[in-house]
Amino acid sequence: MKQHWDIFCTVVDNYGDIGICWRLARELVSRHQLTVRLWVDDMVTFSHIAPNVNFNKSQQWLNGVEIRYWSHPFEEGIKPADVVIEAFACKLPESYMTVMAELPLHPVWINLEYLSAENWVANYHCLPSPHPYLSLVKYFFFPGFSLGTGGLLRTKHHLSDKNIFDDKARSKFLQQLNVRACMPSELRISLFCYDTAPLNELLTAWSKSTASIHVMVPQGSIAKVVGAYFHCSLPKVGTILHKGKLTVQFIPFLEQSEYDQLLRCCDFNFIRGEDSFVSAQWSARPFVWHIYPQADNAHQVKLESFLDLYTAKMIPSMAAAVRAFWLSWNNNDLISETWPDYLAFHMALKQYGDNWVRQLNTHTDLASNLVQFAENQI
Numbered sequence: 001m002k003q004h005w006d007i008f009c010t011v012v013d014n015y016g017d018i019g020i021c022w023r024l025a026r027e028l029v030s031r032h033q034l035t036v037r038l039w040v041d042d043m044v045t046f047s048h049i050a051p052n053v054n055f056n057k058s059q060q061w062l063n064g065v066e067i068r069y070w071s072h073p074f075e076e077g078i079k080p081a082d083v084v085i086e087a088f089a090c091k092l093p094e095s096y097m098t099v100m101a102e103l104p105l106h107p108v109w110i111n112l113e114y115l116s117a118e119n120w121v122a123n124y125h126c127l128p129s130p131h132p133y134l135s136l137v138k139y140f141f142f143p144g145f146s147l148g149t150g151g152l153l154r155t156k157h158h159l160s161d162k163n164i165f166d167d168k169a170r171s172k173f174l175q176q177l178n179v180r181a182c183m184p185s186e187l188r189i190s191l192f193c194y195d196t197a198p199l200n201e202l203l204t205a206w207s208k209s210t211a212s213i214h215v216m217v218p219q220g221s222i223a224k225v226v227g228a229y230f231h232c233s234l235p236k237v238g239t240i241l242h243k244g245k246l247t248v249q250f251i252p253f254l255e256q257s258e259y260d261q262l263l264r265c266c267d268f269n270f271i272r273g274e275d276s277f278v279s280a281q282w283s284a285r286p287f288v289w290h291i292y293p294q295a296d297n298a299h300q301v302k303l304e305s306f307l308d309l310y311t312a313k314m315i316p317s318m319a320a321a322v323r324a325f326w327l328s329w330n331n332n333d334l335i336s337e338t339w340p341d342y343l344a345f346h347m348a349l350k351q352y353g354d355n356w357v358r359q360l361n362t363h364t365d366l367a368s369n370l371v372q373f374a375e376n377q378i
């Protein structure tokens with residue numbers, strides 16, 4: 001009989017939590033043939049990355065996943081699944097946990113953690129934590145980049161099969177977005193970051209760049225900041241603005257798998273948070289991470305740990321240029337000085353992206369690791 005999985009997701013802010021859970025749910029259904037129910041407390045945010053989700057419905061099926069609105073109080077009479085994923089410590093409903101504890105065979109209960117490249121991750125991966133008063137055990141599952149961690153989410157949308165998504169497919173995809181073909185020396189860039197990033201400095205650096213630059217900006221708060229730079233309030237989809245070497249085009253906020261495709265069409269991807277950060281790596285294109293800011297500057301350690309890992313096999317000058325640009329992007333510092341050095345490594349970074357994907361591919365992916373772990377517990 002097919003195993004049943006429940007994934008619980010609260011949308012803290014933005015799109016990352018539901019972005020990851022939605023990817024994972026589809027992967028468990030399509031590749032591991034599991035029956036998956038995804039509980040989400042914010043259907044409107046969900047519908048931004050998955051426009052086929054009807055946010056007025058409390059139950060619906062999409063891509064083989066049963067999507068349920070997580071209401072408060074939680075629905076009565078719900079039978080817990082064989083495996084329960086609590087995404088990012090979102091706290092399962094009390095009533096659901098009580099039923100879990102009453103079942104003769106307790107479900108496998110996994111808390112899916114945020115991704116980090118820090119060394120301690122492997123030591124904490126899969127550690128059990130007994131519930132204080134129910135006879136249940138929760139396991140902490142840490143995604144990561146190295147052996148001994150839970151690995152990275154890798155889906156069919158991520159895998160850049162060069163034979164399928166070739167130049168022709170790329171041009172067709174961009175045409176659908178009304179993005180014109182680039183001139184031979186022009187660079188195509190996708191821009192997704194938090195609106196605290198030093199956008200004005202970067203746009204100025206781009207306008208003075210040695211290469212012509214065509215930037216695609218999805219609708220949202222960044223579009224407003226970029227629009228303001230050009231004295232254009234509320235730039236609409238399709239608006240194109242110019243300054244010096246820079247062309248900015250405002251595009252729609254895309255459906256998640258389309259966004260994955262966009263990443264594979266660009267010369268540089270500016271990404272953020274966790275999910276687009278992982279997708280950008282699978283796209284094998286040069287990328288720049290705007291990390292989600294955390295209390296006590298915990299994100300700085302996370303950023304440095306990833307930089308150490310990612311640049312480890314680069315030649316020193318390239319590693320220095322990457323580190324300098326990423327740090328200036330995250331710390332609002334000296335963008336005009338770090339961009340030209342970073343840009344100079346464009347071709348080398350592109351090649352490095354292929355090697356990086358090869359390195360990541362030597363580890364088992366997150367969904368497969370979760371399935372294996374659950375099977376070992378049952």
Ligand code: TRH
Pocket residue numbers: 012013014015016017018019020048049050192218252253254255256257259271272273274275276277292
């Ligand atoms: O949106 P994010 O900032 O999300 C998160 C949340 O802030 C979360 O609380 C925090 O814990 C986490 O970051 C670290 O960034 P992220 O993770 O990249 O998620 C963005 C999602 O939006 C991702 O699934 C890709 C998707 N997306 C689209 O589907 N279409 C688009 O056009 C764009 C730009 C993104």
